[in-house]
Amino acid sequence: MDPTHQRRLLAGLVVATLALLGADLAGSGVAEAVRSAGGTVIGPVQRALSGAPRDEIAALAAQNVLLRATVADQQRRLTEQERLGELLDADPTAGHRLVAARVVASDLSPLGGRSLTLDVGARDGVTADSTVVTAEGLAGRVVAVSPWTSDVQVLGSTGSVIGVRVGPAGTLATVSSPSSTDRESRPRGSLTLSFVQPGTPVVGDVVRTLGSVDDRPYAAGVVVGTVTAVDPDRGQLTRTATVRPVVDPDAIDVVAVLVPTSRAATRPEVPARGKPSTPAAPAKAADS
Numbered sequence: 687m688d689p690t691h692q693r694r695l696l697a698g699l700v701v702a703t704l705a706l707l708g709a710d711l712a713g714s715g716v717a718e719a720v721r722s723a724g725g726t727v728i729g730p731v732q733r734a735l736s737g738a739p740r741d742e743i744a745a746l747a748a749q750n751v752l753l754r755a756t757v758a759d760q761q762r763r764l765t766e767q768e769r770l771g772e773l774l775d776a777d778p779t780a781g782h783r784l785v786a787a788r789v790v791a792s793d794l795s796p797l798g799g800r801s802l803t804l805d806v807g808a809r810d811g812v813t814a815d816s817t818v819v820t821a822e823g824l825a826g827r828v829v830a831v832s833p834w835t836s837d838v839q840v841l842g843s844t845g846s847v848i849g850v851r852v853g854p855a856g857t858l859a860t861v862s863s864p865s866s867t868d869r870e871s872r873p874r875g876s877l878t879l880s881f882v883q884p885g886t887p888v889v890g891d892v893v894r895t896l897g898s899v900d901d902r903p904y905a906a907g908v909v910v911g912t913v914t915a916v917d918p919d920r921g922q923l924t925r926t927a928t929v930r931p932v933v934d935p936d937a938i939d940v941v942a943v944l945v946p947t948s949r950a951a952t953r954p955e956v957p958a959r960g961k962p963s964t965p966a967a968p969a970k971a972a973d974s
Contacts, residue, residue: 778819778908782901784942785810790835792938799843799863800935802826806943807834815903817895817944823909823932824848824895825941836943840935841910842877849896850879850910857885861893861910861929870917872928875935877911881924887913893929901946 787810791803806812808831816828818838830837839846847862861877868878879887891913897906915928 778821778823778942778944782905782942783945783947785812785945787812787836787941787943789939789941792936799846800840801829801843802838802840802938802941804836804838804941804943805834807832807836809833811945812836812943813946816946817901817903817905817908818941819908819944820933820938820941823911824904825933825935825938827903828943838941840938841931841933842875842935848904848910849882849898850893851896852879852881852885852887852893852913853891855885857887858882858896859885859887859893868926869920870926870928873930875931876914877929877931879913879927879929881926884924886925887916887927889913889916901944905944905946 785806787804787806789802790805793801793803802825804812804818812828812831814828814831818825818827824841826838826840826843828836829839841848842863844863844865847860850859850861851857852859859879859881861879864872864876864878872878879893881887893910893913895904895906895908895910898904909932911929911931913927914930917926917928919925
């Protein structure tokens with residue numbers, strides 16, 4: 687084949703490839719049609735190029751690899767943007783100031799459980815003991831901060847005990863990682879729920895954070911998980927149960943760090959219901 691014709695065919699193949707990848711990336715409804723047309727057009731071109739010199743084929747292969755890498759990177763960015771949009775519209779972030787972040791490293795924590803490294807730090811306004819959430823619920827808390835990154839202890843780490851409220855009644859309890867002292871075996875990744883006050887958990891009860899002073903280390907009302915099993919009553923003072931976290935620690939990618947806000951003023955006094963304040967009696971005149 688004439689070299690000029692081969693170059694034209696190569697150019698046509700590259701253009702067709704770009705059009706197909708662009709349609710896929712944009713999520714266009716005509717992506718399937720473009721793909722079908724691409725197969726019709728590119729097929730004969732590929733057959734015509736079967737006799738092309740090796741260096742031209744190698745150059746085309748290199749361009750194809752570069753295009754695929756570019757598309758993969760753009761697809762990753764689009765996915766992150768979608769997750770960020772979900773996060774900003776989610777209940778865990780409502781009413782809070784937040785710093786959006788991406789997980790850049792993950793490791794098993796020396797304390798047990800998993801630790802994450804985020805791409806935000808002190809220069810972004812992140813401080814230690816800040817709550818970290820995903821669109822689904824609680825992910826963990828910030829335990830260390832550097833200028834550009836921060837480390838997160840993921841929910842369920844050994845030694846981490848979180849105050850929670852359970853079910854519609856908001857019964858006080860704690861959740862922690864299963865320990866060797868548990869009488870019941872629990873599925874991998876689950877948490878142990880221990881009631882602090884009398885009450886009986888029910889399968890399906892939603893477990894939410896109790897909250898801390900100034901939202902450190904946990905803001906109030908963030909979903910932790912759901913009760914999946916209730917332990918038998920063995921005569922103990924309070925009941926225990928199994929909780930499945932709403933967040934999978936192995937699949938955390940985009941998160942929000944909730945920025946704690948300290949109260950700047952004292953809360954106003956509110957008169958008790960049914961006991962209206964009585965005006966003070968006028969002072970008696972002093973005896974002359």
